[in-house]
Structures are given as C-alpha cells and as structure tokens.
Amino acid sequence: MSAIEVKNLTKKFGDFTAVSDLTFTLEENRVLGFLGPNGAGKTTAIRMIVGLSKPTSGEIALAGQNVLFGNSSANHLFGYLPEQPSFYGWMTGVEYLEFVADLFDLKAKEKKIADLLNLVDLTAAKNKKISTYSNGMKQRLGIAQAIINDPKVLVMDEPVSALDPIGRREVLAVINNLKKHMTIMLSTHILADVDRVCDDIAIINKGKLIVFSSIEELKTNYASQIIEVEFEKDPASIISDLKKEEWAEKVEKENHRLKIWIKDQAVIDENKALKFFAKAGMPVLEFGLKLPEVEDLFISILEDKK
C-alpha cells in the first residue's frame, strides 16, 4: 500500500492555477522532500493533502484512506505540522499535548506525552506557557503534536525555515529519528536539509510537478559531476575563457572558488581542467571532485525547465 497517493490534484483561485494536475505516489517509510521556488504551490498542495483546502479537482489518499475536504475520517492516519505553527498561548506545553491526546482519545497518554517531550527536548519547559516559548521550542512542540497519534504519514510544511542553525539541527535530528517509523513528506527551501534527511524529492514549479524521483536516481541520471577549485588569487579573469571550453558546462564563482559542471569523466581522466588552469597561470590551492548536491540538481532542473 502506498503511503501517499495524489492523483491529478488541481487547485484554482479564479483564473490562477496554483496547483496543476499534480500526481505522485510515495511508498511507505520514505522521506519525500517537496521542493520548489517561492510561490510554486507547495503550501497549497500540502494544505489540500491534509484536508484544509478544497481541491478544484483530483484525489488524495493517505495510508489508503481518501482525504476529503471537511471530513475528518482520515485525520487519525496522519500528522501535520504547518509552517510556523500557532498554539493556544495560555496553555502549557504539556497541556497542549494532553488536549491533542484527548482529541485522539489516546490511552496511556501520560507516558506517551512524557516520551514525546523527551524526544523533542521540552521536558524542562513542559509546564511553561506556550506564549513564552521560542520559535524553536514551538516548532518542536509542533512536531510532538503531529506525531502523538503515531501517524502512518507525517506532513510538514517548512519545518525548519523559521529556525536558527541550532534549532534547525535539533529539528532535523528529530526528523531523522522519526523516519524509521513513518512516511514523511516535508516541504523546504533549505536544500542542504533535503540531502540530510530525504530519500525522494518532488520538485514543483508554477504548480506543476517537474521531477519526482529518488535522490540517488536523480544524482545518477540527471546531473553531471562538479569540480570545485580554490585559487590563490581571484579567478574572475579566467571565467570567460573557461566558459568557452567545450568540457565546462556551467561555471559558478564564489570569492576565490570556482564550481565547474563538467561534461563527462574524460575531463578528469585527461586532466583537462588542471591543464587549463596551468596554462592560464592560476595557481590552484585546492582541487576536488564532488557529486552534485540536491541544491545543484534543483537549480539545474529549474534552469532546464525554463
């Protein structure tokens, strides 16, 4: 059984089509990174998937059960964490979790809540009012409420975007822990995080799905290798000549570093790049070959689709 099944999902606001004919299937116990530039339709799609927004057309099934707008019959099967979750500030953290546990009619909720507070590292703050929590604490409480029912599917909209690096690391650690037990779909624009936690990625742009693939497959099939070089001095002067080389597909500069997308393995085997830098009189400090990261793939794919 598929964990998430989305068929021909479309959402229109008047003449504007926010999500167009979105179709994909995610198998159980996979982590899907749902990517796209700002305004691509990620949040609109997610809100339809969890039943908060009514699709113009299309079907959604989570863990085999259809999600119907305004009907909560599938709600016990999934957990949902919106971007910047809002809580009742007058409740304490533990009270909020008790409230949610009661909505699910959970048995032995005290132990469950204690375990969750421990997992998201909020035990010490459990009796403080949520209005006094930091963004990171709220995000972690948001994760706790989303998984309190041991959902088969966990859907998270930008779970780390509002967090500082420490908060981000903490939340990613929690997600990494959870991926053993459930299927996760998360949208994010922090692409390095996708590399860290996801198995599959779906990229949407202007409401349309342009790629759905496992990250491994994507890296193998889609992208070329990248050479990263650090120079002693600013390499700006050689960029225009470098771009003319038939083996260099794309060049990006960052301070004294260059990132060069190469055409094929022969570039490495025949040492074409180093020969070029020697000829150009650019002393190299560091030279390395790296596999593309999701960020590189994402940019390449979006540029291709343009």
Place this chain on the structure above:
Amino acid sequence: MKAFFTLLHKEATEIFRSKKLLILGIIFGFVAISSPIIAKIIPEIFKNIQTGGITFNIPEPTWRDAIDQLVKNTSQFGLIVIIFMFAGAVAEEKSKKTLEMLLTKPISRVSFVLSKFVSAKLYISGVFVLSAVVFYSYAVSLFSNFSLANYAWLILFLLVYLLTILAVTIFFSTISKSQIMAVGLAFFGSIIFTTIIGYIKAISDYSPAYIVANYKDLMLDGKFANFLPSFYTSIGIIIVLVVLSIIFFQKQEIER
C-alpha cells in the same frame, strides 16, 4: 462525542483563564447590585437638587424601578459584553492560525462550532442566573417583596434574549476573517434582530427584544403566554444561526 467534550473543556478553560468569566461576573454582578441602588437613590438625588419655586413630584421608589434598571442595564451591557467577548470565538482561531492544526485532528467541524456556542452559553447562563439571584435578594431587602414566579419568567426571557445575541455573535464570528469584522457584523446583526424587528408592528410580538419592551406587563400580571411567540422565535433564531454557522464553517477553507 469524546472530541466534543474535549473541545468543550478547552473552551471552558480558555474562557476561565482569559478572565472572560471574571469580566462577565463583574459586569452582570455590577448590574445586579447597582440596579436596585440606582432605583433607590435617584429620587433622593432629585429631592436634594430641588430648588425653590420648582417642585418635583417624585414618587417613592419601588421594586418596579429596580426592575426597570435591571432590564435596561442587562439589555445594554449584555449586548456589548457578549459581542466583545465572543466575537473572536471562531474568527480569532482563524486569524491566529490555531485552527490549522486543530482541524487536522479527528474532530468534526460540527463539534468545533457547538463547543464554542455551548461553552459560552453555559457561562453566560450561569453568571446571569447567579446575578439574577443576587438582584432579587438585594431588591427584596431594599424594597418590598414581589412575585418570584413572575421574576423567574422575566429572567428566563432575558436570558433567551442574551443567548440570541450570543448566537448572532457566534454566527458572524464564523463567517468573518477577523475579530474586528465579527464585532462590527455582530452589532449590526443584533440591532436588526433585537431592535429593528421590534419597530415593525406586524412582527414586533416575535422580536427577541419583545421582553425588553414589555417586561412591565409580565411583572404585573404574570401573563407569560404573551411572551411565548417572542420566546419561540428567539429559540428558532438561535437554532437556525447555530445550524447556519455549522454549514458555513463546513464549507470554509482555512487560509494561511
């Protein structure tokens, strides 16, 4: 059903902790205590400001004057306090986005709207009935004894009038995006339901505010049957507005 009681408990706790219950208690308590006092001292004040040459013929105050004050104050303060306190019931959950996570839990939207209405109804009823008891004890001690049965009918009809305002408020809170919008619409809606209908002769007997305009007859002769058309209409309006709130809310998409 369990989810409904969980939501009801949450609403009840919120009303208590946000001091809404305290404010309700203070307002209705003030009305209950001040109404007999005002009825008692106003003639005294007039006597003291009489100047030579002009004679005010001021009758001795009675419990009827206290009832006048009670009805006037309840209808005015009640309207204001209920609208301001409960206009945010649903609208605020939308504007503050707390609804987002809640509606992805296994709860029906019917339970959500009903929990809002029932919790507010229970608190308003409790506080108002308690304040009515305080008023009666106080009025009887300051003035002479009066019919408890007639007074009980008056309180029942006034309570239904207040609950009609509550239903109007919750309805507009459900269809509004913000609390401010809900306050404005609830005032507008309450004025239509309670005041304007009263001015249309053909249907004025059915106005929820009929009790506010005709309570003197009830207190004097106890003929509550005259008030039943308005009573049943009010109950009907409450039911229709709660059902409409549920229908509208079920169709609403929760915006980000």
